[in-house]
Amino acid sequence: MDRLTLYIANKNYSSWSFRPWMALTGVGIDFEEVLIPFDDAAGNPNIKAVSPTGRVPLLQHGALKIWESLAIIEYAAELYPDAGLLPADxxxxxxxxxxxxxxxxxxxxxxxxxxxxxxxxxxxxxxxxxxxxxxxxxxxxxxxxxxxxxxxxxxxxxxxxxxxxxxxxxxxxxxxxxxxxxxxxxxxxxxxxxxxxxxxxxxxxxxxxxxxxxx
Missing domain, CATH: 1.20.1050.10 (Glutathione S-transferase Yfyf (Class Pi); Chain A, domain 2)
Incomplete structure (x- = not known):
């Protein structure tokens, strides 16, 4: 299985990045972290190069890209159903x-x-x-x-x-x-x-x- 790569922004500020990072890390799902800071008033071009929305977080799995915090978490829950991201009931x-x-x-x-x-x-x-x-x-x-x-x-x-x-x-x-x-x-x-x-x-x-x- 291709390894997951999670693109995030500054950990001090990025609430949207924090959510999927916390979810995956919290239940032990392995992924590679790539941090691209938003340190450019016009938007960091490195973010725009990897994300179709020009924003992070973004999860890459092989050729597939998933953006938006909750969509990333839901994808991880489907990929790892035994990890416990969502309740069994x-x-x-x-x-x-x-x-x-x-x-x-x-x-x-x-x-x-x-x-x-x-x-x-x-x-x-x-x-x-x-x-x-x-x-x-x-x-x-x-x-x-x-x-x-x-x-x-x-x-x-x-x-x-x-x-x-x-x-x-x-x-x-x-x-x-x-x-x-x-x-x-x-x-x-x-x-x-x-x-x-x-x-x-x-x-x-x-x-x-x-x-x-x-x-």
Missing amino acids: RAERSLARSVSMEMLSSFRALRSACPMNIRRPKARIALPDGVDTDISRIETIWRDLLQQSGGPFLFGAFGAADAMFAPVVNRFEIYDLVDRSDTLAYMQTMKAHPAWRKWEEAARVEPWVVPEDEV
Whole structure:
């Protein structure tokens, strides 16, 4: 079988890259990582050379190219069905896909106001309209799933849904957005995962600095 190659951008900033990287790494799927930084205001031409959208993440498997975080995760789940990216139970699998898709398509106020930044010191900011609503909805999703599964991850074991929400964990922490004990406990569980720690360690030593309004 051809080896998987995952093209990503800066680990400090790229929430879209973080999701599939965390998913594949978190369940032990082997892949080659190629990091292409977005350090050019006009867009790094090296990204455009490999990706039809001019963006990353992108997964290459032989001649096949798959872009967009959730599509990459779904492809990996099909390729490695025993890895546990998606729940074995059909109903839970459907729910995992639903909340993952909601994460992909929603929460624009939170994304815009609070970009991911691993190295950012923890500090609150003035929040525009809509962010509190996004926070409340995400906390409800987490709380309901954790109560249903018994934790420690959203569907018991670490999987795709956790990876899709991984950048939110960083946003909640660095902008000091939440104080519920169950939310904080889940965030600590995510941050303690070996894949999270590996990504964070790499992000903290990256040389690139990108203004927040360009992320």
